Amino acid sequence: MTVALHRSALADLPPATLYALLRLRVDVFVVEQACAYPELDGRDLEPGAELLWAEEDGAVLGTLRVLHDPDGALRIGRVATAAAARSRGVAAALMAAALERCADLDPGADVVLGAQAHLSGWYGRFGFVESGPRYDEDGIPHVPMRRAAPAPTAGAEAAGAAGAAGAAAVR
Secondary structure, rough: OOOOEEEEEEEOOOOHHHHHHHHHHHHHHHHHHOOOOOOOOOHHHHHOOOOEEEEEOOOEEEEEEEEEEOOOEEEEEEEEOHHOOOOOHHHHHHHHHHHHHHHOOOOOOOOOEEEEHHHHHHHHHHOOOOOOOEEEEEOOOEEEEOOOOOOOHHHHHHHHHHHHHHHHHHO
């Protein structure tokens, strides 16, 4: 059995897939974590928002979303993994895919997230560091985290400019 990773804007999702993604988020964040809050916060509908998910044999194993914050940062959020899929590397594969997508969207942007405090070390494996004071969100301790954009090098800037010119010529 192979786990496949997918990415889509909400408007482009088949209804059954959207239902499965939202169901997983509600199962994890509202039911399992016993947090009665509005999971459907409207951010999935924002311009540029993308949902990523892992699927195996038609079952959604994990999901997350990538958003554009007003300050220019990219935000990864709503990272959820089905209980039966935990400890299989599903969330790590999704996080790696999300970071790759963020680099594609804007290589100069920092990536931020609000981590449950007990998972800050896990996010640290991906280069995130705590970037502010801890806070309570629905009775669960959280911490803001940030992954700084890599500093551009002179060679990378020249290659990026050449690539951009080449992409423009192809259009």
